[in-house]
Amino acid sequence: MGTPLHFPTLGNDDKLPEEIVESNFEIEADVIASIVRGRDTNGLITHRGMEGIATKISSSLEDGILSSDAPLRQKVYGFNIYTEKPLKGFWTFVWEALQDLTLIILMISAVVSLGIGVATQGWTKGVYDGIGILLCIFLVVMVSAVSNFNQSLQFRDLDREKKKIYVQVTRDGCRNKILISDLVVGDIIHLSIGDIVPADGIFISGYNLLLDESSLSGESEPVYVDNGNPFLLSGTKVQDGSAKMLVTAVGMRTEWGNLMETVSQEGDDETPLQVKLNGIAKLMGKLGLGFAGLTFFAFVTRFLVDKGIHHELRQWSSKDAMKLLNYFATAVIVVVIAVPEGLPLAVMLSLAFAMKKLMKAKTLVRQLSACETMGSATCICTDKTGTLTTNHMVVDKIWVSGLNKEMKANDLKSGIISECVLSTLLQATLLNTGAEVARDRDGNDSIIGKPTASALVKVGLLLGGDFEDIHQKFKVENVEPFNSVRKRMSVIVGLPGGGFRAFCNGAPEIVLGMCSRILDCNGYSVDLSEEQREKVACVIDGFASKTLRTICLAFRDMDDDWDITTIPQEEYTLIAVVGMKDPVRPEVKDAVETCLAAGITVRMVTGDNINTAKAIAKECGILTEGGLAIEGSELRNKTLEEMKEMLPRIQVMARSLPSDKHTLVSNLRKLGEVVAVTGDGTNDAPALHESDIGLAMGIAGTEVAKENADVIILDDNFATIVSIAKWGRAVYVNIQRFVQFQLTINIVALMINLVSACIAGIPPLKIVQWLWINLIQDTFAALALATEPPTDAVMKRPPHGRDASLISKAMWRNIVGQSAYQFSVLAVVIFDGKRLLKLNDSDNSDAVLNTFAFNSFVFCQVFNEINCRDTDKINVFRGMFGNWMFIGILVVTVTLQAIIVEFLGTFASTVPLNWQLWSLSILIGAASMPLDTLLKCIPVVKTDCHNDCYGFSRNGAEQV
Known part of the structure; x- marks a missing residue:
C-alpha cells in the first residue's frame, strides 16, 4: 500500500x-x-x-x-494548478465602455446642455434634455458592461473545462485515473x-x-x-x-x-467572421461620419438662412446656442447609430450561446472561431476507430498457424491446439502489449489500456493466462510502442532458461513481411513457403472483407549475446492472425447522410487494411458509387497534377501514414475546400494543425492531439461532429439575420436625418429617442437574433464558400425594400403628419407628431425583427414561440416603449398617445410583414455557395 x-x-x-x-x-x-x-x-x-x-x-x-x-x-x-490571469471586475468593463469616443462626445454635449438649459430655463425645465441623454448613456454603458462581463465569465468556465485532463497514477497500490489538478x-x-x-x-x-x-x-x-x-x-x-x-x-x-x-496570457484572437464584420462596421462608420457632417452642415446652413431671412444674424441668444448644440448632438447620434457596434457583440453572443449548447452535446470548443468555421466546412476527413465505430474491440476470429482454419476465441480453450502453441500465444498476447491488468480496492481485475491492446490481453486471460505471473517469469528488456508510422508494437523479453525472445504484433502486411517462418501445429518453427504466405494473405483479406480489424502475431528467439537495445526487424515466426470486431455506431449512417445532404463530403482516413476500410465505409454510407478507395502509398506516389484529378473522388484512404493524412488535407485546402479533420493520436497533430478545423477525440485522444485541435469531441462520436456543423451554420445565419436588421435601421436613420435637416431644419426625432432606438438595434437585437437555435433546414443547403459575401443578394433585397418602406412612412409622418392625422395647430401638436413618428419607427423595428428571423422563407413564425429569448426580448422592447411614451414624457420628450394613434403605430409596423412576404416573392439570382473549382460535386460524382 x-x-x-x-x-x-x-x-x-x-x-x-x-x-x-x-x-x-x-x-x-x-x-x-x-x-x-x-x-x-x-x-x-x-x-x-x-x-x-x-x-x-x-x-x-x-x-x-x-x-x-x-x-x-x-x-x-x-x-x-497555475496562477490564472485575474478576471476583470464588472467596473473595469464599465470603465472600458465609457472610453467610446462617441459616448464621450455625447457626455460633453449633455453637460453643455445642462449648463445652458439651467441658465435659460431654470432647474425645473432646463435639466431634462441633459439628464435624459446622460441616463441613456448610462443604460447603454451598463448593458454593454453586463454583456461583456458575462462573456468573460463564460470564457473562464471554458478555460476550466479545457484543463480537465486525466492522468493514470498509482495510489494505495492500485492504478486509476485522476484529474491532473488533483x-x-x-x-x-x-x-x-x-x-x-x-x-x-x-x-x-x-x-x-x-x-x-x-x-x-x-x-x-x-x-x-x-x-x-x-x-x-x-x-x-x-x-x-x-x-x-x-x-x-x-x-x-x-x-x-x-x-x-x-508570460502574460492574452485573450482570444478575433474570429474570421468578426474580422469580416469589423470591416462592415468600419465602412458604416465612415458613411456615418460623412452623413453626420452633411447633416450638421445642412442644419447649420438652414439655421443661418432662417436667421438671415428674419434679419437676426446679429442677434444671438442662449436659445440659438441650444439649437446649435442640439444640431451637433444629433450629428453625433447619426454616427452612433451608423456605427454597428452591436456586430461584434452579436458574434460573441452567438458563439458563446453555441458553445454552451455544444457543451451539453458532448463537445468542448477550444477556439471560438471553430464554431463559425465548421459552419462553412465542405469536407470532413474522419478516423474510423472510435469515431465511426464504438472503439470497443472484441476478438471475433483467430487463425492459428498450422491449424489452417478460422476459430472463435472460445474454441481455443477446447484443447484443439498443442500446449506449446498455446504457451507461445499466451506470451504474445500478455507480454507484447501496452495494456495492464490492474486490481482495484475490491480485488477485482480490470484491463487498462488502448482497445486493441486490451482485446489481445482479454484473449490471453480467456486462455487461462495469468498476467502478473507471466510478467514475473519473463523479464521485459525493451519495448517499442505502437505508433501510426511503425504500425506495429515490439518487445524483447528474457527467457527463464537463457536467451531472449522478441514479439511483434501489428498491421498484417507489415508483420507478415517480417516473417520468414511459421509455427506448425506442434509448436515448431518451420520455413514459411510462398504457398503458405498466399494462404495467410487470403485469411487476412477474408477477415478484412467481414469488417474485422486484422492483426498478425509473431515472435523470434535470439541468443544471449543479442544486443537487447536493438529490436529485430526480420526472421520472425508467424503465430496467428487475429480478427477484431469494432461495431459501427448505429447513428453514424444517418449522420453521414445528413452531411452529404448538406454538401459536406465525408472521407475516411484510416490505418486499417483497404478491404476492412472499404467494407466499413460502405456500411457507413461514406463509400458511394463512383467514389474512390485508395491506400496512402498511392497518394504518396502521385504528382500534384495527378492529385488534383484524384482528390475530389477520394472517399476512403486506407493504410495511411500521418504524412499521407497531412498531404491529403493540405491539397484539399489548396483546391478551395474548407477541411475538418478528426484525430486522436500524437501523429495526427500535423493534420489537425493544417486543417481549417481540428477535431480531437476526448476519450481515445492523446493530450498532444487535443492541444492541436480546435474542438474536442467528448464522446468520440461522428454524429456529434454533425451537431458542430449544424451549430456553426446557425452562427453564420444568426449573424446574417442581425446584419439585415441593423443595416435597415442604419440606412433609414442616415437618410431621414439628412432629408429632415435639408427640408425642415429640425431633427426628426429627439436625441434620447435615437439613443433608445440604438439600444434596440444593437443590444436587444443581438440578444434576440444571435441566439436562435439551428433548424434542420440549415443542413439542407450547401455550405457558404470561404470567400462568400456575408450579405447575400436576398438580404440586400430585403434591406432595400424595408428601408424604402420605413423611410417613406417616417418622411410622410414627419412632413405631412399634422394634416393626415388631423392634428390642430396647438402647442401640443408638435410633441404628439414627434411621439407618433418615434412610436411608429420603433414598431417598424419590432416587426422587422420578426421578418429577419429568415432571409428567404416566408413563414418567419416557425420555431419562434419555442425561442423564449426572442419572445422575451420582444416583450421587453414593447413594454419599455409603452413606459417611455406614456410615463417618461419629460425624460424622453414624448407625450401620451390615444388608442387610435397607438393602433395606427402598431399597424404601420405590422405592415412590414406582408411587405416582407411580397419582397421574398421577388426572385434573386442564386449562386452556389461553394462552387467546386475542380469540377466535382460534393458526393464525388462529375458535375454535368
Whole structure:
C-alpha cells in the first residue's frame, strides 16, 4: 500500500508546532524541485538518488501514496494548478465602455446642455434634455458592461473545462485515473505516447521515452529520458515510449509554473467572421461620419438662412446656442447609430450561446472561431476507430498457424491446439502489449489500456493466462510502442532458461513481411513457403472483407549475446492472425447522410487494411458509387497534377501514414475546400494543425492531439461532429439575420436625418429617442437574433464558400425594400403628419407628431425583427414561440416603449398617445410583414455557395 506522510520530529523536541514542520517541508520541497528543474545530477546523488527523494517525500516507488494523504500534501507542497490571469471586475468593463469616443462626445454635449438649459430655463425645465441623454448613456454603458462581463465569465468556465485532463497514477497500490489538478507530490504517474507531462518529476522506469521539450526550451530536437537523464519537466510532450515517473513538484513550483509567471496570457484572437464584420462596421462608420457632417452642415446652413431671412444674424441668444448644440448632438447620434457596434457583440453572443449548447452535446470548443468555421466546412476527413465505430474491440476470429482454419476465441480453450502453441500465444498476447491488468480496492481485475491492446490481453486471460505471473517469469528488456508510422508494437523479453525472445504484433502486411517462418501445429518453427504466405494473405483479406480489424502475431528467439537495445526487424515466426470486431455506431449512417445532404463530403482516413476500410465505409454510407478507395502509398506516389484529378473522388484512404493524412488535407485546402479533420493520436497533430478545423477525440485522444485541435469531441462520436456543423451554420445565419436588421435601421436613420435637416431644419426625432432606438438595434437585437437555435433546414443547403459575401443578394433585397418602406412612412409622418392625422395647430401638436413618428419607427423595428428571423422563407413564425429569448426580448422592447411614451414624457420628450394613434403605430409596423412576404416573392439570382473549382460535386460524382 501507499506510504503515509508524517511530520518527523527534529532534535530532542517532543513535537514541533505544525507551522514550523510545514515550513521545513516546504523548504525541502523547494530544494527537490530546484534539483529537477536544474537537471542537477549531483544534487540527485546527494539526496541518495530516486529512492532517497521518494523517502523524503514519503512515497513508495511501487505503491505510490495514500489517497487519504492527498489533502495534506496539497496543503504542504501546493496544488497542481497555475496562477490564472485575474478576471476583470464588472467596473473595469464599465470603465472600458465609457472610453467610446462617441459616448464621450455625447457626455460633453449633455453637460453643455445642462449648463445652458439651467441658465435659460431654470432647474425645473432646463435639466431634462441633459439628464435624459446622460441616463441613456448610462443604460447603454451598463448593458454593454453586463454583456461583456458575462462573456468573460463564460470564457473562464471554458478555460476550466479545457484543463480537465486525466492522468493514470498509482495510489494505495492500485492504478486509476485522476484529474491532473488533483496530482500531488509523491504520486506515481504512468506516461505513454501523446501524453503531456503534468508535473515535474523523476524517471522511475520505462522504455524508449522520447520527450518533445520545445514548449520549454524552444529546441525542436527530442530528448531521450532514462536513468542517465532522469528529469521530466511539466509541459513537455511524450513523443515516443512509455514510463513511470515520481512527482517532485506541482503547480507554480514546476518549471512550467515559473515560465507562466513571466508570460502574460492574452485573450482570444478575433474570429474570421468578426474580422469580416469589423470591416462592415468600419465602412458604416465612415458613411456615418460623412452623413453626420452633411447633416450638421445642412442644419447649420438652414439655421443661418432662417436667421438671415428674419434679419437676426446679429442677434444671438442662449436659445440659438441650444439649437446649435442640439444640431451637433444629433450629428453625433447619426454616427452612433451608423456605427454597428452591436456586430461584434452579436458574434460573441452567438458563439458563446453555441458553445454552451455544444457543451451539453458532448463537445468542448477550444477556439471560438471553430464554431463559425465548421459552419462553412465542405469536407470532413474522419478516423474510423472510435469515431465511426464504438472503439470497443472484441476478438471475433483467430487463425492459428498450422491449424489452417478460422476459430472463435472460445474454441481455443477446447484443447484443439498443442500446449506449446498455446504457451507461445499466451506470451504474445500478455507480454507484447501496452495494456495492464490492474486490481482495484475490491480485488477485482480490470484491463487498462488502448482497445486493441486490451482485446489481445482479454484473449490471453480467456486462455487461462495469468498476467502478473507471466510478467514475473519473463523479464521485459525493451519495448517499442505502437505508433501510426511503425504500425506495429515490439518487445524483447528474457527467457527463464537463457536467451531472449522478441514479439511483434501489428498491421498484417507489415508483420507478415517480417516473417520468414511459421509455427506448425506442434509448436515448431518451420520455413514459411510462398504457398503458405498466399494462404495467410487470403485469411487476412477474408477477415478484412467481414469488417474485422486484422492483426498478425509473431515472435523470434535470439541468443544471449543479442544486443537487447536493438529490436529485430526480420526472421520472425508467424503465430496467428487475429480478427477484431469494432461495431459501427448505429447513428453514424444517418449522420453521414445528413452531411452529404448538406454538401459536406465525408472521407475516411484510416490505418486499417483497404478491404476492412472499404467494407466499413460502405456500411457507413461514406463509400458511394463512383467514389474512390485508395491506400496512402498511392497518394504518396502521385504528382500534384495527378492529385488534383484524384482528390475530389477520394472517399476512403486506407493504410495511411500521418504524412499521407497531412498531404491529403493540405491539397484539399489548396483546391478551395474548407477541411475538418478528426484525430486522436500524437501523429495526427500535423493534420489537425493544417486543417481549417481540428477535431480531437476526448476519450481515445492523446493530450498532444487535443492541444492541436480546435474542438474536442467528448464522446468520440461522428454524429456529434454533425451537431458542430449544424451549430456553426446557425452562427453564420444568426449573424446574417442581425446584419439585415441593423443595416435597415442604419440606412433609414442616415437618410431621414439628412432629408429632415435639408427640408425642415429640425431633427426628426429627439436625441434620447435615437439613443433608445440604438439600444434596440444593437443590444436587444443581438440578444434576440444571435441566439436562435439551428433548424434542420440549415443542413439542407450547401455550405457558404470561404470567400462568400456575408450579405447575400436576398438580404440586400430585403434591406432595400424595408428601408424604402420605413423611410417613406417616417418622411410622410414627419412632413405631412399634422394634416393626415388631423392634428390642430396647438402647442401640443408638435410633441404628439414627434411621439407618433418615434412610436411608429420603433414598431417598424419590432416587426422587422420578426421578418429577419429568415432571409428567404416566408413563414418567419416557425420555431419562434419555442425561442423564449426572442419572445422575451420582444416583450421587453414593447413594454419599455409603452413606459417611455406614456410615463417618461419629460425624460424622453414624448407625450401620451390615444388608442387610435397607438393602433395606427402598431399597424404601420405590422405592415412590414406582408411587405416582407411580397419582397421574398421577388426572385434573386442564386449562386452556389461553394462552387467546386475542380469540377466535382460534393458526393464525388462529375458535375454535368
